[in-house]
Amino acid sequence: MSSARPFSILVIDDDKAMRQSVAELLEAAGWQVTAAARAAAGLERLAELQPDVILSDVRMPGMSGLDLLAALEPAAPPLVLISAHGDIPMAVKAMQDGAYSFVEKPYEPRRLLAILRHAAEQHRMQQSNARLKARLFALSGLDRVLLGQSAPVVQLRQDILDLADTGTTVLIEGETGTGKELVARALHDLGPNADAPFLALNCAALSPATFEAEMFGTDGGPGGRLLAASGGTLFLDEVCSCPLEVQAKLLRVIEDKQILPAGGQLPVPVSFRVVSATNEDVELAVQENRLRKDLLFRLNTMVLTLPPLRQRRDDLMLLAAHFLEEFARLYETAVPDISQDDLTALLAHDWPGNVRELRSVCERRVLAARRGGGTMAEAIRMDQPLDDVPDTLREAVAAFERELIGKAVKAHEGRMDAAAEALGIGRRTLNEKIVKLGLDKDALL
Template identity: 35%
Template sequence: MDQNLGKILVIDDNEDVLFSAKMLLKKHASEVIMEKNPKKIPFLVSNGDFDIILLDMNFTQDITSGQEGFYWLKEILKYDPSAVVVMITAFGDVEMAVRALKEGATDFVLKPWQNEKLLATLSSASKLRNSYKEVHQLKEVNKSLCAELNAPQSIITGQSPAMRNLFSIIDKVAKTDADILLLGENGTGKEVIARTIHQRSSRADKVFVTVDMGAVTESLFESELFGHKKGAFTDAKEDRIGRIEAANGGTLFLDEIGNLSLAMQAKLLTVLQRREVIRVGTNKPIPVNIRLISATNMLLKEMVQRHEFRQDLLYRINTVELNLPPLRERLDDIPLFAEHFLESYSQKYKQPLKVLSDNALQKLKRYNWPGNVRELQHVLERASIMSDNSELQADDFFFISETQPEAKPAQVDSQKLDDLERDAVQRVLQKYDGNISKAAKELGLSRGALYRRLEKYAL
């Protein structure tokens, strides 16, 4: 038998049985742990990820009834409900076997056992354990997929030279597994670009998992990204797969990666270098095969010089670097966005399709768009709801102020970028009288990310 049975725990108070089991199983298992004292079961099961547990039904305190075995079976399943437990006893009968199976055992063997029969039983048990793992992982991946499918979708479009150049690069890199770093202001469509790259890659039929790093607190970082085992900490009421593991085989999109602390950067770098995760509360590395796409509106190279971002992590995540132009540098793309968004709002609100008049379009082109495409999307949604006309006029956009084209900067340095973001945050806060939830929604930020910006700009 060449099959690897995984990690096996054998619990029996008879040293001869333990020795025989180890001599037989060490050729077929990745690891065999032997234990005489059943009182150590809670510690062993809660700290080790066992594929199969061989449990004696009778210990010295109770030689023939099997009651101790049933007690410890319940304890094992309490710590790990998906544990695969094979009961062993020299005094088994059909009634005891049936009871063991009813109480959660996977199978039942008599000792002294026949080696081939025992190995065949454990082989079946190993397959069952693997199926449990696959079902659990599929459930977790399904949760991620549902979240992704329910996320608001946008489009990638444009005829401007900057966008045509960007499309050309995307066509080249999408077919590879190269790690990509997307740079650009808030609202420029970094997640849309990431999804587009995924859809044009060889992983298109696999999962696309997003993580807003700006919303992940340091205390929950490892649990959220790497997963955890039940009981690893106070609120860990069940085993949970991490976001990185959920993306196995597909694409992992780490948004706002510039917000990570140096401690979190170090942990992330280790995972990316080894391409394996270790769930909180375990010591077992889990291999992962992911395509990484990261994004930020921050100037990481300047952060490296200020020792705020690890240079080795920057090298790791930006095999290819893509810069997304702000909307004010691609104003000719506004009609394309308007056509798409107005059509989607017509369907969403079950109203006649609305179009932009020439004077409305000119007004939109004179606006500076600090919130970029995301702000344009919200502006068009509001106008389409409030206007009774089939053709939107300039007056339907009374809530935006016009700026002259010559006032737009050709290139925005870090200080000007901060000023633009501060002004946008302040303007939206005033609009909603300080309501954090509404302001965060309009800005396309999580509440946590908005709070960090309020603290950063002393608002």
């Protein structure tokens, strides 16, 4: 057996002789066997037993094997069905619905054991990968910058986990302060080459004159930064600001997977995952001849878009509380309470610097609290004047609603049904809010 820990199985069959026969076969092969005469009874014990695989008859009184298949959770152990009455259509349907395999009675012992062993090995591998991802997820820092329960953030975290082990090129789009480099590092840390180098290049600072010597190295001299990063991840930050001459050289390296050291005659192979980031509109950059279209096609196999903080205001309080606690611990002081005035200031601000700005504001708030004073409004005012902060939470919410409704009406060119759908409210509710907030629909268009 490939594992030091014996495989475990739940055998479900209403035929007592068949249950005993299968159990004896599996126990002789070193398996831990639990048997049940009814599918419902086996389903009830599934959480307790946590078997590596389930073997179930198809036709049984009460819940059938197909019913059991439909009742299993996505993370449940693989289900192998066995039946004396099976036919090809039933087997095909069972596989389409998620069964691992289908075996007809009378079964051939070695074939049955092989199918069950493969199913158990696959399940254990999936469990191991899930545990590893959970540990790496905690280490990656995603939960710090991408903390939140708003739908865009939940989806983004899942997308990062799904893409991490693919090795494909990823373009990260997002405004300043949304955490693009942290996401790039998470893709690296969660990937198969996490122990290899992560090389971050600020493309705006790359010089065509020194690029080859610095990145490719020199013949007989230093090997260059790209060679040192081989096997890991190359992160191209601010890629739209990269000089065109450098873009051509980067494209050649990405396509050819080799570099030619300055003064050298023979190319040197390199291999790395390429992740890039920008806070610009890449299509506009291509149109303005600031970004090569062929380079963009190499970089945007998959695209991750980081939402700005103003589009995830439901997460504001959670993020603020998190950062306040973090800095209170760092500066060894009590966590300042968030008052209604603080909440009003948080909601009224547009957060052009996104999560990075909020983090700085919370740090200033904690430092002020150490001196016995301070408010969120004062901490925000360090970045820009805050003369128009509403006096109450109700005014702040109203200002926020005016902004959202105005943008939706304008985006949908006055089509109120479409605007209401985009806002997630009914048409009648939208009309009532427009009246209540004193909005002029014609002025918005």
